Structure formats: C-alpha cells, structure tokens
Amino acid sequence: MLEKILTHKRAELSLRKKRCPQSQLEASLHLAPPPRPFAQALRFPGKVRIIAEIKRASPRGPIRPDADPVKIARLYQRGGAAAVSVLVDERFFGGKPAFLRLVRWEIDLPLLYKEFVLDPYQVYEARLLGADAVLLIARLLRTEELRMLKELAASLGMDSLVEVHSRDDLQKALAVGAEFIGINNRDLATFRVSLQTTRLLRPLIPPEVVVVSASGISSPLALTCLREWKVDAALIGEALMAAPDPEAKLRELVTAAEGGEGGCSE
Numbered sequence: 507m508l509e510k511i512l513t514h515k516r517a518e519l520s521l522r523k524k525r526c527p528q529s530q531l532e533a534s535l536h537l538a539p540p541p542r543p544f545a546q547a548l549r550f551p552g553k554v555r556i557i558a559e560i561k562r563a564s565p566r567g568p569i570r571p572d573a574d575p576v577k578i579a580r581l582y583q584r585g586g587a588a589a590v591s592v593l594v595d596e597r598f599f600g601g602k603p604a605f606l607r608l609v610r611w612e613i614d615l616p617l618l619y620k621e622f623v624l625d626p627y628q629v630y631e632a633r634l635l636g637a638d639a640v641l642l643i644a645r646l647l648r649t650e651e652l653r654m655l656k657e658l659a660a661s662l663g664m665d666s667l668v669e670v671h672s673r674d675d676l677q678k679a680l681a682v683g684a685e686f687i688g689i690n691n692r693d694l695a696t697f698r699v700s701l702q703t704t705r706l707l708r709p710l711i712p713p714e715v716v717v718v719s720a721s722g723i724s725s726p727l728a729l730t731c732l733r734e735w736k737v738d739a740a741l742i743g744e745a746l747m748a749a750p751d752p753e754a755k756l757r758e759l760v761t762a763a764e765g766g767e768g769g770c771s772e
C-alpha cells in the first residue's frame with residue numbers, strides 16, 4: 507500500500523507542477539499569512555499537549571467522509587487542542603490542500619501540513635496555504651533530501667516534524683539536526699500500531715528535542731503513559747474524527763494528558 511500511495515503522489519505532483527509551476531508558488535509567498543511557532547507551542551513540562559488531526563479517511567477506509575474541516579477545526583479549538591494537523595492528501599485521506607487555508611482563517615492554533623512530502627514544491631505549497639509546520643517522514647527520504655527539505659521549511663519560517671518509526675529513521679533525523687521529532691506508532695508498511703514504539707524510541711531522543719507520539723492513541727490511559735514517558739505531545743486523528751462528539755472526546759483526552767488520575771500499566 508505504501509508503494510501505491512507514493513506512486514500516486516509522484517504522478518499527482520508532476521500533474522500539479524504542470525498546472526501551477528513552483529515558480530508561481532514562490533512568487534505568491536508574500537500573500538501567505540505569517541508563520542507561527544509550532545514546536546514550542548507544545549512544550550509544557552509535565553503535560554502532554556494534543557495535536558488534533560482533521561482526517562476524513564485513511565487508506566484503511568472512510569472515517570468521517572463528509573466532515574466539514576472548518577467545523578471540526580472549531581470543535582478542536584474549543585476542546586483544548588494545542589495545534590491542528592490537516593491531512594491534505596485527497597486520494598487516500600479524503601483531504602484537500604484548500605482545507606488548510608480554510609482552517610487557517612477560522613482558528614488561531616498553529617497548523618501542520620500533513621502530507622507525504624517528497625519534493626520542495628509541497629513545502630512552498632504548505633507555506634502558501636498558511637501552514638506553520640510540515641511533516642517530513644524519515645523513511646521516505648534520503649538523509650540529504652531530508653536535510654534539504656528541513657532547511658527549505660526553516661528558510662520559510664516553518665518547523666519540520668520529522669517522523670520516525672525505527673532506530674534507523676531516528677539516526678537519520680538526528681543526523682540532520684531535527685529539533686522536532688514525531689514517533690509514529692504505526693508501521694507504514696503493515697499498518698500495525700503499538701504504543702511500545704514510543705516507549706522504546708523516546709529514551710533515545712535528546713531532552714532538548716520536542717517529541718510527539720503519533721497514531722493509534724485513543725484512550726486516557728494511553729495519554730497517562732505518554733506523560734510518564736515524557737513525551738511533549740500526542741497527535742490524534744481517528745479517535746477524534748470517529749467519535750460521535752469530537753469535542754467531548756478531545757476534552758476527555760486533554761484531561762488525561764494534562765494530569766489525570768492513575769498510572770501507566772502498558
């Protein structure tokens with residue numbers, strides 16, 4: 507499936523570059539709203555902050571296919587999210603780049619451009635839409651590509667959330683000086699999810715790095731564990747989007763993330 511996603515993404519990119527060349531994106535950057543700090547908005551020692559994700563579907567199937575991204579963003583802001591991740595991939599996640607721009611005008615929280623970023627074109631697009639950070643998946647990029655995309659994002663005022671799932675990915679992230687690392691609990695090849703990925707990789711990351719745990723987080727207990735493991739933030743999509751009341755679900759998770767009762771028994 508991952509190969510299918512990437513093949514589709516490369517074809518889509520080449521089409522979009524023909525329709526709207528990168529030079530046009532670059533020339534329009536002055537129209538973008540100014541970037542805001544993303545990673546630093548997540549640093550609250552002793553608490554886990556929540557990045558709530560707008561995700562209408564996944565490659566595994568629909569989640570909330572008709573969700574209005576603007577309405578969901580408002581619920582997330584009211585529910586106590588520290589930041590919002592917007593999936594912009596259309597084919598596999600039911601998103602659209604335009605969702606990010608709409609959400610940017612609607613709420614004040616910092617925004618993550620959530621995409622399979624393979625090319626500088628997408629980094630320019632992210633900034634033009636109003637993103638404050640971009641996702642860079644270590645597994646999909648060679649070290650030099652990762653470095654180049656991270657530097658480009660920084661030159662445009664954005665943070666890069668460098669996603670890792672293995673020790674090899676983490677080595678790559680640290681080699682390029684990542685200051686903001688996301689540990690993905692989901693193996694992108696098998697879709698299997700385990701919070702143990704965060705438990706095992708977290709201690710290998712230096713304390714000055716802002717650390718996010720992503721995927722498969724759905725319960726107050728999971729948030730309690732992430733707090734014990736000294737993770738700064740949790741990125742949560744499906745558990746919120748599939749909930750009958752996403753705002754209420756978010757409030758429940760924020761309470762645990764900020765210091766609810768009980769200990770971690772994972």
Ligand SMILES: O=C(O)c1ccccc1NCC(=O)[C@H](O)[C@H](O)COP(=O)(O)O
Nearest residue numbers: 564565694720721722723742743744745
């Ligand atoms: O969500 C998937 O199944 C998925 C499959 C293949 C590649 C990426 C995938 N997800 C992208 C994400 O990064 C997640 O949306 C994000 O970590 C939130 O995960 P969750 O809370 O489990 O929705």
